[in-house]
Amino acid sequence: MNKHIPFLDLSQIPLDLKIALKEKFSQMLDKGVFSGGEEVEILEKNLKEYLGINYALACSNGTDALELALRALEIGSGDEVIVPAISWVSTAEAVALVGAKPVFIDTDASGLMDLDLLESKISSRTKAIIPVHLYGNMVDMEKLLLWSKKNKVAVIEDGAQSFGAVLKGKHAGTWGDIGCLSFYPTKNLGALGEAGAVLTEDSILAEKLRNLLNHGQTFRDHHILVGRNARIDSIQAGFLNVKLGFFSAWQKRRKNLVSIYLQELKDIASISLPQEILSPFHNAHLFIIKTSQRDDLRQFLAQKGIGTAIHYPEIIPYMKPYLDGQKYPVAEMMSKTVLSLPLNPWMKNADVKRICKEIRNFGFQTLV
Ligand SMILES: Cc1ncc(COP(=O)(O)O)c(C=O)c1O
Known part of the structure; x- marks a missing residue:
C-alpha cells in the first residue's frame, strides 16, 4: 500500500518546530500578555529588517490588511480599483468592503495581471491598483510602477502569497504605496491561526494604518478616526517569531x-x-x-x-x-x-x- 501524500497536513510539521512553538506558548502563558506587547514589537522589527522597509505593522489577517490599506489611502464609494480576475477572493472583497468598485483585468498565462491591458481599464475614477503576486510569483513591479506613477494611481501590493520573493533586490510587498501580507497557516510563513501585516515606507500612511487597525486610536481612549479592531493576536506574533527562524x-x-x-x-x-x-x-x-x-x-x-x-x-x-x-x-x-x-x-x-x-x-x- 502506497503512502498517502496529502496536499498539505500541518500536523506533520517537524518535531523541533513543534517543541519551539510549545516552548513559546508556555512562556507567553506565564507572561500573561495576550494583546500587543513584546512579541508584536519583535515581530514588527523582524519583518522590517527582513524585508528592508521602514514600517511593518502586524495585523489580524491579509484580508484586513487589504481593507486597511484601501482605507488609509481614502478609497471608498465612487472609486475604482483595478484587480486581477484570478486571485483569492479577498483581493476584490476588500475593495467591495470599502464601498469601491473592483474593476477586473485579465491575466497572462501565469495568472499575473496582464499589464498590457491597463490602458483599457483606467478611468477618471481609478484610484488604485492591486497587483497580486499569485502563487508566489511577482508581477513586473518596475513596469507597473512606471504606469501607476504616470497615471497617479496608488499601488497596493497583495503579497499574501509571496513572502520571501525578491525582484531586483526588493522584496514583494515593498514596491507599492502599501504592501499587504497574510500569515494564514498554509502560507510559506504561516501562523497557527490568522495573522497578517501591512508594509509601507511612508510615515504618514504608517501612522494612519496604525490608528485604523486599533479603533482609530492614537493613544488609549483618544480616537481620531473610525477604526477597527484589526490587531494581531500576540500569541500568533510569538509563533511567527519562532517560525521566522x-x-x-x-x-x-x-x-x-x-x-x-x-x-x-x-x-x-x-x-x-x-x-x-x-x-x-x-x-x-x-x-x-x-x-x-x-x-x-x-x-x-x-x-x-x-x-x-x-x-x-x-x-x-x-x-x-x-x-x-x-x-x-x-x-x-x-x-x-x-x-x-x-x-x-x-x-x-x-x-x-x-x-x-x-x-x-x-x-x-x-x-x-
Ligand atoms: C492572494 C491573497 N490575497 C489575500 C488573502 C487573504 O489573506 P487572509 O486569509 O490572511 O485574510 C490571501 C490568503 O488567503 C491570498 O492568497
Whole structure:
C-alpha cells in the first residue's frame, strides 16, 4: 500500500518546530500578555529588517490588511480599483468592503495581471491598483510602477502569497504605496491561526494604518478616526517569531523539491510547468501545473492517495457578488486547467518522485 501524500497536513510539521512553538506558548502563558506587547514589537522589527522597509505593522489577517490599506489611502464609494480576475477572493472583497468598485483585468498565462491591458481599464475614477503576486510569483513591479506613477494611481501590493520573493533586490510587498501580507497557516510563513501585516515606507500612511487597525486610536481612549479592531493576536506574533527562524531553510528546501518536480515532469508534453519558479522573484509558495485534462488527472491522483488543490476553480468576476458580465479568457482558461501539487518543506524527495511517477502513469490523451 502506497503512502498517502496529502496536499498539505500541518500536523506533520517537524518535531523541533513543534517543541519551539510549545516552548513559546508556555512562556507567553506565564507572561500573561495576550494583546500587543513584546512579541508584536519583535515581530514588527523582524519583518522590517527582513524585508528592508521602514514600517511593518502586524495585523489580524491579509484580508484586513487589504481593507486597511484601501482605507488609509481614502478609497471608498465612487472609486475604482483595478484587480486581477484570478486571485483569492479577498483581493476584490476588500475593495467591495470599502464601498469601491473592483474593476477586473485579465491575466497572462501565469495568472499575473496582464499589464498590457491597463490602458483599457483606467478611468477618471481609478484610484488604485492591486497587483497580486499569485502563487508566489511577482508581477513586473518596475513596469507597473512606471504606469501607476504616470497615471497617479496608488499601488497596493497583495503579497499574501509571496513572502520571501525578491525582484531586483526588493522584496514583494515593498514596491507599492502599501504592501499587504497574510500569515494564514498554509502560507510559506504561516501562523497557527490568522495573522497578517501591512508594509509601507511612508510615515504618514504608517501612522494612519496604525490608528485604523486599533479603533482609530492614537493613544488609549483618544480616537481620531473610525477604526477597527484589526490587531494581531500576540500569541500568533510569538509563533511567527519562532517560525521566522526556520524560514530561510524552508525556502531552500522548497526550491530543492521544486527542482525535482521540474526535472521529473519535463518530458510530459501534456502539462505545462511553472518555469520561473526557481527564480528569486518566486517564493515557490505553490507548484502549479496546467493541463487540459486537469480534472481527470486530479481524480487519478486522488485514487493513488495523492492530494492536490485548485487555485482557483472560479475566477472572481464570475462569482455572484462580483459579476460584471465581461469575459476574461486567459484567467478563465487558468481556472479550468491549473492544478496545485503538494509542496511543503517537510516533504521528502521520495514523495515528490512518487507524485511525478504517478503523473507519468496517468494516461494523458493526445489531443488533436
Ligand atoms: C492572494 C491573497 N490575497 C489575500 C488573502 C487573504 O489573506 P487572509 O486569509 O490572511 O485574510 C490571501 C490568503 O488567503 C491570498 O492568497
